[in-house]
Amino acid sequence: MTQAKIYPQHIDLEPVMRVQGTVRLPGSKSISNRTLLLAALSEGTTTIHDLLASDDTSVMLDALRKLGIQWEQVDERTHVVHGAAGRLPVGQADLFMGNAGTAIRPLTAALAVIGGDYTLHGVERMHERPIGDLVDALNAVGANIEYTGNPGYPPLHIRAGKVQPDRIAVRGNVSSQFLTALLMAAPLMAVDKPVTIEVVGELISKPYIEITLNLMRRFGVTVGQDGWASFTVQPGQTYQSPGSIHVEGDASSASYFLAAGAIAGGPVRVEGVGKDSIQGDVRFADALEQMGATITKGDNWIEAKSNGVLKAIDADFNHIPDAAMTIAVAALYADGTSTLRNIASWRVKETDRLAAMATELRKVGATVEEGPDYIRVTPPDTLSHATIDTYDDHRMAMCFSLASLDGAARRGNAMRINDPKCVAKTFPDYFETFSGIAQDTLS
Numbered sequence: 051m052t053q054a055k056i057y058p059q060h061i062d063l064e065p066v067m068r069v070q071g072t073v074r075l076p077g078s079k080s081i082s083n084r085t086l087l088l089a090a091l092s093e094g095t096t097t098i099h100d101l102l103a104s105d106d107t108s109v110m111l112d113a114l115r116k117l118g119i120q121w122e123q124v125d126e127r128t129h130v131v132h133g134a135a136g137r138l139p140v141g142q143a144d145l146f147m148g149n150a151g152t153a154i155r156p157l158t159a160a161l162a163v164i165g166g167d168y169t170l171h172g173v174e175r176m177h178e179r180p181i182g183d184l185v186d187a188l189n190a191v192g193a194n195i196e197y198t199g200n201p202g203y204p205p206l207h208i209r210a211g212k213v214q215p216d217r218i219a220v221r222g223n224v225s226s227q228f229l230t231a232l233l234m235a236a237p238l239m240a241v242d243k244p245v246t247i248e249v250v251g252e253l254i255s256k257p258y259i260e261i262t263l264n265l266m267r268r269f270g271v272t273v274g275q276d277g278w279a280s281f282t283v284q285p286g287q288t289y290q291s292p293g294s295i296h297v298e299g300d301a302s303s304a305s306y307f308l309a310a311g312a313i314a315g316g317p318v319r320v321e322g323v324g325k326d327s328i329q330g331d332v333r334f335a336d337a338l339e340q341m342g343a344t345i346t347k348g349d350n351w352i353e354a355k356s357n358g359v360l361k362a363i364d365a366d367f368n369h370i371p372d373a374a375m376t377i378a379v380a381a382l383y384a385d386g387t388s389t390l391r392n393i394a395s396w397r398v399k400e401t402d403r404l405a406a407m408a409t410e411l412r413k414v415g416a417t418v419e420e421g422p423d424y425i426r427v428t429p430p431d432t433l434s435h436a437t438i439d440t441y442d443d444h445r446m447a448m449c450f451s452l453a454s455l456d457g458a459a460r461r462g463n464a465m466r467i468n469d470p471k472c473v474a475k476t477f478p479d480y481f482e483t484f485s486g487i488a489q490d491t492l493s
């Protein structure tokens with residue numbers, strides 16, 4: 051076991067020669083926050099098993115409470131949400147959304163359609179993350195949403211409007227969460243006639259739309275689809291509680307452990323996601339396979355094992371923008387230059403991830419080319435010890451734990467990661483769990 055030393059300001063990860071073990075994943079952030087909102091909008095009570103416990107789900111739970119939705123946590127792994135059947139008991143509230151895109155975007159659409167007097171704000175970075183395409187789409191069909199800071203960004207002030215359109219158009223090239231938000235609110239708009247949501251231009255991060263449609267179906271609403279161009283909800287469909295629902299393990303969180311297995315021996319098995327997962331990020335395993343790792347999958351697990359040095363990869367990662375960050379760090383262990391393409395959305399997430407990734411990969415000795423929507427990584431012969439800055443981005447912290455694996459071990463120095471507690475956004479116990487798969491350390 052590695053002796054990870056946790057300090058308030060940084061964590062020192064001793065070089066790890068070999069990883070092996072089984073990790074039980076925390077719940078999926080994307081499924082947890084969608085499920086909470088859909089349960090709140092449903093008729094009936096929903097028991098949710100294995101909800102993610104993290105900053106992003108706390109802000110959603112707190113917001114729902116403030117809006118008058120009753121919920122209880124009945125034991126460590128079980129929450130019960132009492133749906134309010136498309137209404138919100140509290141008509142006026144000030145809601146703190148942290149930095150959770152999956153909370154602020156869907157809630158904005160739901161609140162604008164249901165009507166009331168609501169303000170939504172978040173951490174400083176949240177106020178730099180775009181929401182203009184969603185606000186424009188809603189205001190164009192009768193919503194009343196105002197920016198109280200910079201136009202195009204939270205904070206927002208939502209007042210009652212009248213939103214019952216036939217058609218609503220939204221751009222999908224900055225974030226798929228805008229379309230997700232409109233889809234989830236669509237049954238509330240389609241009161242007596244169908245509503246069609248049209249995607250204007252390109253749609254990014256498509257697998258997240260599949261998650262949305264899948265969960266809407268489980269809550270009793272089906273959506274007609276014309277490819278990725280438009281989505282129609284027929285009138286008279288209301289959300290109905292499925293009774294109980296289980297949240298899969300988080301496939302993005304799985305990526306760090308699978309990559310560790312692919313880099314440093316393995317096998318490493320993640321439990322909680324498997325062959326039939328509804329999360330697009332399970333396709334991260336295909337990328338690792340392409341890099342030469344051996345991947346095996348069961349119904350509820352995925353395992354990765356290394357086969358010597360990884361092969362460099364050149365691929366489009368638009369479908370898995372979050373897990374793609376893990377590939378950028380795994381590329382440090384590849385036999386040549388890797389190129390990750392079509393990832394412009396990295397610039398508007400928790401930080402400018404293209405800039406942050408380039409800066410931190412250079413610190414460990416990589417040669418990096420940062421393009422407007424791509425990154426090219428050439429590994430050094432030997433990784434250098436470095437102090438990694440994390441930019442209040444959970445994924446920067448989690449990805450760079452991989453830089454403590456065998457390549458780094460050749461130098462025998464610890465890898466320092468600043469502000470490790472930022473992992474609380476989606477995986478509060480990340481570093482403890484990572485320590486659990488480390489078998490041999492050089493300390």
Ligand SMILES: O=C(O)C1=C[C@@H](OP(=O)(O)O)[C@@H](O)[C@H](O)C1
Nearest residue numbers: 080152225226227255258372395
């Ligand atoms: O809908 C979702 O659950 C998410 C969609 C993706 O965002 P974009 O659509 O902005 O790429 C992803 O990066 C985010 O972590 C979660």
Ligand SMILES: C=C(OP(=O)(O)O)C(=O)O
Nearest residue numbers: 149150151152372399400
């Ligand atoms: C982009 C992310 O989060 P959000 O849901 O806040 O968009 C992420 O978790 O990588």
